[in-house]
Amino acid sequence: MELGDIPPLDGISVLIVEDELVFRRQLSAFLTKLGAAVTAAGDGLSGLELLGLQRFDIILLDVVMPQLDGVGFLQRVSPPQVPVIVISGKSNLDDLRKVMTLGASDFLVKPIADFNELATTILTAISDKEDTELQLELAELSDHKQALREHDSQATRVFNDLQPVESAMLANYFYHYQVVGYSLLPLFGQVGENRIAVVVLDLSTLAQDAVIAAVIANGYFQDLWERYEKGTDKRAELPTEALGGLNRIICGADLKAPLCCFYALYNSHSVTFANGGVLGLEAPFQDFYPDLPLGSSLRETWDTHMYEVPSSSLVISKHNLINDKLKIKLLPS
Incomplete structure (x- = not known):
């Protein structure tokens, strides 16, 4: 697939938490070419440390990892403040159910055959998160609408x-x-x-x-x-x-x-x-x-x-x- 056919990820900061070195480098190279700012960790504990130091727009999380797996990672951050896309093998369906319950936004199954799907899934997860935040903001604003409509002095201030x-x-x-x-x-x-x-x-x-x-x-x-x-x-x-x-x-x-x-x-x-x-x-x-x-x-x-x-x-x-x-x-x- 031509890179031009894949939606760009300009300016999106991505944290990859994945223990398989070759796959981690593949993901990093692909997302970097699409314009994303990529940071990678080889296990859940390292990922948590990076998450405490920097703000990310999205997290790509492996399920099976040494030291701290995907389930343990999400248990530490649940509910996650940013979208989390879980990457799992087909043999890990029970763990996949657990991470989705803990607040993961979506999942992809290894091996990833279509990287276009990865880029689209990232953009969709971020968009869904923004829509949810927007609805919360509008709901909060609605509480103040009537007061602003009825009280000229408050509206003027x-x-x-x-x-x-x-x-x-x-x-x-x-x-x-x-x-x-x-x-x-x-x-x-x-x-x-x-x-x-x-x-x-x-x-x-x-x-x-x-x-x-x-x-x-x-x-x-x-x-x-x-x-x-x-x-x-x-x-x-x-x-x-x-x-x-x-x-x-x-x-x-x-x-x-x-x-x-x-x-x-x-x-x-x-x-x-x-x-x-x-x-x-x-x-x-x-x-x-x-x-x-x-x-x-x-x-x-x-x-x-x-x-x-x-x-x-x-x-x-x-x-x-x-x-x-x-x-x-x-x-x-």
């Missing part, structure tokens, strides 16, 4: 807490913004050494759900930028995928209206962006018609555009239908 400082240095850039009104919210993040991420949220159509949407979007982007910094999630540098991830959350949040969200990456000479429903953007963005707002469809892709910045600074200006205004200036240091 939360909204004010979300606003970034008006002027700051970030990722070798100086930003400054001015806002008139309470329906527009900018967010700023660092993506690598030479790019600054800018988010514009237009909350004017959400009425009582405006602050709830702002809390969701702020939490999503702050987490996205943090995971990018750790090398575990590349969506921060891909505007269409960044909006797609937030769209899944907004669709599940049961808001009264969709969320209009603009996401841009600026690197001093160009800006790459995707626009989920934000109207009223001024030059140089006025010629790029906005795509659908988030939450209006279960789609996962938005059009990505690029604009070459002719000067040494970038200005993002916007007004909305209720005449609130936002102006952001970005300048390389």
Whole structure:
């Protein structure tokens, strides 16, 4: 099978706990070629030590090992904080049942004939874990929805807490913004050494759900930028995928209206962006018609555009239908 036919694992950190040296090296080489960051241990005790020193996105765990086998390993960490894929021989079905009961996400049977299945199983396990965490977050948020909808003063305090400082240095850039009104919210993040991420949220159509949407979007982007910094999630540098991830959350949040969200990456000479429903953007963005707002469809892709910045600074200006205004200036240091 051509490597190009197999889904990439860029930025995913994998802990392999496997005592068979040749198979362990096979797994490591294959996953490394797909872009994963691989750490390997030859037995369960060594795996536990590594797990205490470093955070991993997923664990590949052999069942039969010296010193501490897969069952003993999972008993020490149950319930596991990250997905665990068990690799087992067909003769170990009883142990396989035990590890699945202890919280393993999935299993593969040795010998692995199709490495495409391994890559797909890893991605599925991580996606399922993220979906579970998302549902828990939404359930927790639902407890606060009614309070935010019914108490204007509480909602105002939360909204004010979300606003970034008006002027700051970030990722070798100086930003400054001015806002008139309470329906527009900018967010700023660092993506690598030479790019600054800018988010514009237009909350004017959400009425009582405006602050709830702002809390969701702020939490999503702050987490996205943090995971990018750790090398575990590349969506921060891909505007269409960044909006797609937030769209899944907004669709599940049961808001009264969709969320209009603009996401841009600026690197001093160009800006790459995707626009989920934000109207009223001024030059140089006025010629790029906005795509659908988030939450209006279960789609996962938005059009990505690029604009070459002719000067040494970038200005993002916007007004909305209720005449609130936002102006952001970005300048390389």
